[in-house]
Amino acid sequence: MRKYFFVGLALVLVLALMVIAYGAYLNDRGESQITLRMEERRVELVGVKADRRELHPLIKFSAVNLYANRVADAVALTEGRIIEAYAAVNGYVHKGDLLFRLENDNIALSIQEAEAGILSAEAELARATNNFDRYSKLRMAEAASPQQYDEAKAAYVAAQGKLKAAVAKRDMLLVNKARCEVRSPIDGTVRIIYRQPGTYVPSGTSLALIGNYNEMYFSHQVSDNRVQRLQQGQEAEFVFPGKEFKNLENMAGESAPDQVFHAVLMEISPPLSEPGAARTLLWKLDNPLGLLTPQTYGTAYLRLGVRADALCVPLSAMTDKTRQAVFVYRDGQLERKAVTTGRDDGEYIEVLSGLEPGEIVIISGTDHLQDGMKANVTLRGEQDGR
Template sequence: MASRHSAYLRNGLRTAALALVIATTLAACKGGAGPAEAQAQTKSSEVEAIPVEVVEAARRPIAASYAGTAALEPRAESQVVAKTSGVALAVLVEEGQQVKAGQPLLRLDPDRARLSVAQAEAQMRKLENNYKRAQQLVAQQLISAGEVDQMRYDLENARATYNMTRLELSYTTVEAPISGVVASRSIKPGNFVQINTPILRIVDDSRLEATLNVPERELATMKAGLPVLMQVDALPGRAFQGVVDRVAPVVDAGSGTFRVIAAFDGGGALQPGMFGRIRIDYDQRPDALVVPRVALLDDGDPAMFVIRDGKASRVPVKVGYADGEWIEVREGIKPGEQVVTAGKVALREGSAVQVITAANGKQADKAVAGTGAAATGAGQ
């Protein structure tokens, strides 16, 4: 019994000693990990530099302009119609052909009209002879003056009828009312043409016009003679010069706009019906301080991030004219200052930045996108 009791005592002492060793080891391990954990927390709390792209504010010419879209229209257009009926014997022009005013376009069968002219002429000649004889007889007092007057009226009526038949005969040859190009033809030789039926369409493409509906706030800036620049979708990469031809100074009450008509030289690459983007320059500033338009922030009043001492500073600005991708800055920044053009979504006031050149633009975009996503998630 005594030996068995001693064995139990020895086992209990060993268990207690082992527990003491384990507790001591755990305490030592916990105490040793404290400085490393603090160091990791310190590193994670450090603010990483945000990659951005920048452009220096510089001086260059800039223009104040109004931009809009419109379709080109011919200055003159004519829908040619037949003024008499008949069978088309010959069509003298084709689509796309240039014609001059008065040029024959179509010939109709003239036989019926010629017979009418001959009949009217014979009647007129008969009345002319009767009137001459009546003048001799009235001098001899063989007929009354009233009978002579009636003969004169009949003769004038016959002459009018004769002239009318000659006019009808002339209508059998259809002539071009204006100079231009044949835009469409809806008649073929042998077709029967009804009176007042459209048969051809002629457009004067020597001068083309584009009509813009401009907001009434621009009424004071639009003047005749202003230069106009136009680009058309059908001719990419090309620009065409024009001029403001006239301004309608009446504002439409319904739309709040007025009409500005720009004119361009035709007869070349420009054609009626083309759709174009039009810019009218109404003022020029030869030495304006400009930055890319993408530098502007989209959160309220005009502002942009400027790099100062390696950090981003949000600066309110006063902007002026906008010209394409550039915008004028009249107050807020100085020439040579760097404004952020890419990466600004992740910036805050005082953020440390890392300037990435434009050559690494794709890498910068990826880095900025990742940083921006992280900033968005943190904000939530």
């Protein structure tokens, strides 16, 4: 019996070993097949050839703060009540034009008092003059004492001084009266009127804002590597969305078309000849129709001059926000290549180095691609015709 028991046990062990070996064989075969399938797997992608083209470099701003170089307030130089306003918003004025007229009853009364004071001082001077002349003659005839002569002379000099003081007081009041007329300090357009007729204003109150808005200015900071190919005097275009101009909406409330303004790069600070990690650019915008005003606009685009014959690829070919790599399709596989990029126009970006014309770059699904992956690539424009 023991013999049969050990024979059966041996058979069971042999069968168990055979099952284990067969399972290992199947597992290894399955992994090999999966690996083979993964190696043969190809992702379907869309690509485009790097090509030379004209490029209009575009810089987008989320906020543009425009200002005018020549802006001044028309200020009340004396207190008073505004009785007339001759200025109108958006009206053009010349330096010295009358904008407001003030009324100050105290000045008028003070002028009357000063005029009366002048008359009194003139009468007093006349009496002192006659008295001094009389004592001068008497003194020459030795009919008056030196003391009497000196007293008459002193009274004459004092009367002269009193008259001069009265005239000076009257003249100062006349100056204040003239200040009741508020005039434009510069040539320009009236942008804001701060006070209306009937308002009493103290001295020093700003009544209107006037500026020359034919030229507007805007400055922004950029990194040094983004500005190296710009130069002072370079021309460009500032494009503002039509929605920024509510006054140009049509009767149906539809936004105006985008407004384009000629611009010139006035200054690069610090200059390119000096080292610096960042530089400030100052742009001048031509504004002949006065559509732009000193304020912050929500969105604007700076379109630089045409850069001809630039090697470009779509922005969608960039693998991340740094714009320093693309996936190139070659011999059925993907290759991640480092590139140096320049400016873009919102759709295409300039490639300064790292690519050759005609190389196919991937423009779809770049987030999950890896170097060496196999792929089937269809050139953009051909997928619709397949």
